[in-house]
Amino acid sequence: MARTDMPGAAAISTGRQASTRPGNKESRREDRRRSDRRRKRLQGHSALGATGFILPGYIFYGGFLLIPLILTLLLSFTSWDGISYDNIQPNGVENYIQLTRDPVFLQALAHNGIFLVTTIVLKVIVSFGLALAVRRAFLGSGFFRAVFVIPSILSLIVVSLLLKFFLDPNNGLINPALKAVGLGGLAGPWLSDPSRALPMLILLDVWLGFGLFLFVFLAGMSSLPAEVSEAAKVDGAKPWQETLFVTIPLLGPTFRLVFLLAAIESLKVFATVYVATSGGPNHATEVLATWAFFQAFTGNKVGYGSAIMTVLLVATLILAFFYVRANQKGQQR
Amino acid sequence: MTVGNPTTELVLEDARNENTRGRASAVVRRVILYVVLGIVSLTIILPVLWMLSTSLRDNGSVLIHPFDFSGKWGFDNYISLFTSGEILDWLGSSIFVNVVSVALIGVLSVLGAYGFSAYNFRGKNVLFVIVIVGLTIPPQALVIAGFRWISLFDLQDTYLSLIFTYGGWTSFGILLMRNFFDSVPKELREAAIMDGASQLRIFAQVYLPLARSPLVTVLIFTAVWVWNDFIYPLVYIQTEQMYTLPVGVLQFTGRTTVELATQMAVLTFATALPLIMYLIFRKQFMRGLLEGAVKG
């Protein structure tokens, strides 16, 4: 479907005129050959052109992402205290063997997995559910939509610090508030309690991220053709049936995009854990990123920290692989 | 979905005069709706308001009663913040780094995405997959090696080290923009070729104008990620005046122990700029989000 208000439209119309220019057969064949050659060139079989577009990005990408990535891999095979460059000592796969004997590493790995799965599920459910709720215009819908995006633009540091204040068991707001509404039984040590700390951090992550995803869903919903919804109504479908059997399937690509973005965000988790609990209490909220950070900067074991990071990278690569496969299957046109 | 009809406004059904079966159930549903939405909104508004109100009180009363309205109210905390000046330095750093980095990422992403979309060459798919790998890498994974690497060029403690590092964060933009460019109908290109346009002109006059919406999405997400990044400035920057806002705030709260009201002033300030920008540019922000998300 071409839009006639696009600037390229002018090019289209003049183009058509050119190909219907009168003239003898010979000259027209010449023109066609010439334009064929030009088209081949312009259709991107020019290595020079491709380089011009791709190289600038690749210089930065290669120089400042790929090279540190390779360096991290290399560092994972060394032992280094991180204090002076003269002390880097290669030590083979010693660090990786050490990982298998490290209970905190295994805990952190589990926590990352829990984090990944729960934050994705919760983010999708919350943002999709709320999107359904605010997709129609009603009194106050604009206000809600505006408010829901706010957490996404707040600084993670600020939010984590505020969470610490609010959840303070003796000086905070949550426990007195719970007692005031009669839910005093739920009051407790929150971030100090090994069984509550990780769930709180998961909730924090969902709180931070649902707003932007809500809009992604809204956008997806608004581009669904109206006829489908009307057809469903004509068929007598109740709203929940329409959602389940019509809306959700049609929004397949949107769901895939949200899954991908949520996965990316959850693997990046570091700042919120670092500020709110530093991985505590006693490693109850330790994730690979915070454990690697501790080893590298406090533990004088940069090589070991790099090995932990490498494991995280490998895990994310595996997930990315599955995403690409799923996307290919889903995009069968 | 083709790029044919991106909506620029939410097509919302007007539910104000909804005619559902049974008045009572409609009212109940409406009430539940408001309660749920209200609670969620409260979890967002309450912390922000508390932060703001605490920043206007004095440290002594906040220490004893953090969650009421007691004490002396005034702008003292802000005055002392601005007279010591560092917070403005940090804000300036964050803005500078953010603007330049996001611009850089935008340019590199658009160029790179077009390159992948418009051209065919040997090894193209391999190169593209390598770019996608970048999406899966959490930034802090590379900070230790990254620091060693930039020190080789004497770039530690410089803004360039941050800008160049963020310049590598183009995977998201390239992916999104390439998908978009791929979905532009081929006829446009053919027509432009017929018209005798050079490759560069095709890019500049045909594809680029169309790309405004997905580009805005890329810029928005990237800007948020760069603004909030705290690990690279923490490790790469040593000079205090050059700290970005997240790092500065963290150091500040560590140093001011129990001066809670002052800390809240810092936090409010750190939050104010993005929040105000958001409130002012809400329409454009949302439009960009909506348009950008409707892609092939």
Added chain:
Amino acid sequence: MVTHKSRQRKRIASLIVAAASVLALTGCGLSSGGGGSLSVWHEFSGKGSDAMNQVIDGFNKKNPDEKFKGRAIANDEVNTVIRTGLSSKNPPTVLQYEGYQQTKDYAGAGQLLDITKWWNKHKADFTHGESQAVKDACEYKGKTYCIPWNVDTSEQLFYNPDLVKKFGITLPKSINDLKSIAGQLKGTGVDTISLYAGDGWPAAHWWYLLSIQRCGVDKVLAAAAQDGAKWDDECFVQAANDLYDLGKAGVFPSGVAGQDYNAMLQLFLSGKTVFMNTGTWFNSTLEDTPPDFDAGAIPFPQVDPAKPSEQILGGFTNVFAITAKSGNTEAGYKFLDYLANPATESGLKFAKSGLINVVTGADAAMNPRVKASFDTISKALEQPGNNVIAYFENLVPPSVGEDAMYNGSAALAAGTVMPKEFATNLQTAAAAAKK
């Protein structure tokens, strides 16, 4: 034809040009702070930081050609910042850090200057300059790498006299007294002891204090060296048990395993707890943000008041060193000269801020509470043998100290780990680190 995109591209291009010219003009892009600029990095905050700034200003006035810049680093970020700073092209000229294990780490990595000659000339300027504690803090392989600056101890319990009066509490002399006070305070909404162990060390200090009483300094040193004693020996388990029992008796507030040091101070200063144990640096905090009561301090309770331990947990936890690779060692020496010279009153300024400074004569500026702690430490330092021991995490590698001791102590206070288990975990970590 000027189209929308080309206008957009022009806009982006001009933005980049503008940014680049800003960089060029301000010189920010290349090396900020100028290669080889003079700086002193420190961890002081509040009034202590003010004192540091006054000292720097004083030095700069005397040496206008060699001006130093001060950089305050928050305690939490110290590890990250110092490591990356030392190996950068702009390391600090002078560094304030915490001695002991850090001296071993940094000097061992060749990052500190050997100042043995300077120290031998100047040690008379420092009270207790000859003591074993200074050697422990600043020596590495027989050479001196730092100078002592402030000393502190954790052997006290700060208290809120208003609450003591309100609840008719008798000031505790023994650990068991604390448990009975907890019983007294039950249901009042006020807790006995302010302790939040999210940062680990506040709880670890309790275990250190108890271990010194139960085991003695020599045994601790032996266990730290894994030579002659082990961390799961009986007395250490006893100390762990003491801490565990205190937790079970309800002495600590709810949520003791989480929240940070600032929140812990908040509990005490806002009148929600009666007592708090922390180091003498807290006097400096009391100067910065005086609460609405006149805080007092009593000696840390004994497990057995009939046989009190004379040994103390503490030492020279603020030391200054010259870095080896800044290229400005001459200026570094000048700075140390300035610090050590009683005439510049550098030490006095710190003493006024509430810190226990050891430059000769600095005790004249100490307030009575601070002076009392100074006298306690002095007594212990002047006794023969090892009577002062630094915070244990400074004697062992991080996997033992910052990991096992910190996390384990927090768990003991919270009651989530048993004393025997704590000791076994600690010993396992120490044995693994020794290999």
